[in-house]
Amino acid sequence: MHCVRKVTEDLYWVGANDHRLTLFENIHPIPRGVSYNAYVLLDEKTVLFDTADWSVCRQFLENVEAVLSGRPLNYLVINHVEPDHAASITEILLRHPETIVISNEKAFMLMRQFGFSIDGRYEEVKEGDIKSFGKHTVTFVAAPMVHWPEAMVTFDTTNGVLFSADAFGTFGAIDGKLFNDEVNFDRNWIDDARRYYTNIVGKYGPHVQYLLKKAAGIDIKMICPLHGLVWRNNLGYFMDKYIKWSSYEPEEKGVLLVYASMYGNTESAASLLATKLVEKGMTNVYMYDVSNTDISYLISETFRLSHIVFASVTYNLGIYPKMHNYLMDMKALNIQNRTAAIIENGSWACTAGSLIRNFLNDELKGITVLDDTVTLNSSMTSAQEPSMDDMVTSIIDSMK
Ligand SMILES: Cc1cc2nc3c(=O)[nH]c(=O)nc-3n(C[C@H](O)[C@H](O)[C@H](O)COP(=O)(O)O)c2cc1C
Numbered sequence: 415m416h417c418v419r420k421v422t423e424d425l426y427w428v429g430a431n432d433h434r435l436t437l438f439e440n441i442h443p444i445p446r447g448v449s450y451n452a453y454v455l456l457d458e459k460t461v462l463f464d465t466a467d468w469s470v471c472r473q474f475l476e477n478v479e480a481v482l483s484g485r486p487l488n489y490l491v492i493n494h495v496e497p498d499h500a501a502s503i504t505e506i507l508l509r510h511p512e513t514i515v516i517s518n519e520k521a522f523m524l525m526r527q528f529g530f531s532i533d534g535r536y537e538e539v540k541e542g543d544i545k546s547f548g549k550h551t552v553t554f555v556a557a558p559m560v561h562w563p564e565a566m567v568t569f570d571t572t573n574g575v576l577f578s579a580d581a582f583g584t585f586g587a588i589d590g591k592l593f594n595d596e597v598n599f600d601r602n603w604i605d606d607a608r609r610y611y612t613n614i615v616g617k618y619g620p621h622v623q624y625l626l627k628k629a630a631g632i633d634i635k636m637i638c639p640l641h642g643l644v645w646r647n648n649l650g651y652f653m654d655k656y657i658k659w660s661s662y663e664p665e666e667k668g669v670l671l672v673y674a675s676m677y678g679n680t681e682s683a684a685s686l687l688a689t690k691l692v693e694k695g696m697t698n699v700y701m702y703d704v705s706n707t708d709i710s711y712l713i714s715e716t717f718r719l720s721h722i723v724f725a726s727v728t729y730n731l732g733i734y735p736k737m738h739n740y741l742m743d744m745k746a747l748n749i750q751n752r753t754a755a756i757i758e759n760g761s762w763a764c765t766a767g768s769l770i771r772n773f774l775n776d777e778l779k780g781i782t783v784l785d786d787t788v789t790l791n792s793s794m795t796s797a798q799e800p801s802m803d804d805m806v807t808s809i810i811d812s813m814k
Pocket residue numbers: 674675676677678679680681727728729730731732759760761762763764765791792793
């Protein structure tokens with residue numbers, strides 16, 4: 415049975431939800447599932463914008479056929495070739511020998527590499543090209559590295575709909591809802607949206623900024639992404655988040671306290687630091703155990719908050735491996751412009767603190783590391799309390 419939603423008078427959502435997939439890109443947990451969005455425009459010509467992941471192909475095909483209700487499918491616009499959106503191209507073309515695929519040169523190259531057979535039925539477009547489907551005229555805008563090199567977005571100049579590919583997407587199955595105003599986005603969706611952006615596109619801030627600058631020049635009324643909700647009002651809210659995330663500016667003043675602890679002593683010290691911060695009035699404090707928090711959540715929180723405290727045991731003269739992994743991911747995703755503080759622990763040769771400091775100074779950009787490291791010798795005692803109190807003062811002062 416088909417399951418579609420009307421987006422505008424002649425545009426339909428024909429996507430599908432996947433509740434079974436546990437790891438997006440086989441790496442990021444998605445406990446709330448994910449949606450694969452595609453859209454059909456019924457103009458003088460009919461147009462399908464993108465396809466869907468193989469896992470939901472059957473539902474997707476039923477949806478497309480239901481909306482077409484017997485009409486031919488004239489065009490398939492592919493904004494992004496990543497298989498979670500493009501895997502069903504061949505299925506569409508098999509069912510619709512009349513369909514012409516519209517995309518760009520790099521996209522067609524990737525389609526050939528993945529074996530998405532288009533059999534010479536294609537029309538190549540580039541930045542700024544215009545195409546009319548009858549009442550609707552669209553223009554194609556290159557969006558390289560948002561989030562692959564071939565990515566483009568398609569803007570319908572007739573009604574202001576932006577088909578934004580992976581930009582403005584979010585994790586989470588949409589379950590009947592489609593529009594941002596059908597949910598409490600700021601309460602129930604922003605964390606998934608942030609975790610999606612920061613882990614999937616976070617590395618490419620400058621490319622996102624470039625796209626946002628181009629977007630600022632056009633009158634966007636609605637955003638139709640390839641995952642998550644369609645934005646039809648309050649676009650500024652989400653744009654503002656994208657501006658912050660892509661420029662690596664924190665959303666909030668607050669402290670992210672990530673700790674690595676085997677026997678609980680470093681955790682206990684981290685708790686004391688959190689308590690002292692709260693007592694001094696900094697209540698926006700969040701503690702995470704690096705060993706049992708998926709890295710995608712840590713990265714998301716790192717983008718959200720202004721300050722990070724690294725509290726780590728020493729492990730074989732090195733940084734605790736899971737903490738090291740977190741630092742490596744911060745580097746990979748280009749995280750910048752944060753203030754950091756360090757608590758280290760060791761029982762005979764404590765090196766974690768200086769190694770973390772060197773990593774932050776040498777491998778990342780724009781990280782201010784507060785001067786004093788709190789050093790613990792196995793467990794926190796009152797002897798270290800003054801240095802912890804100094805750290806609390808430094809953190810709070812650095813927020814002014
Ligand atoms: C496998 C392993 C390697 C360790 N390597 C070091 C080390 O190189 N230098 C050091 O000072 N302590 C080392 N330690 C000791 C811990 O860092 C230390 O006991 C720390 O206080 C544990 O704090 P926790 O209670 O938060 O786990 C090691 C411990 C383990 C289990």
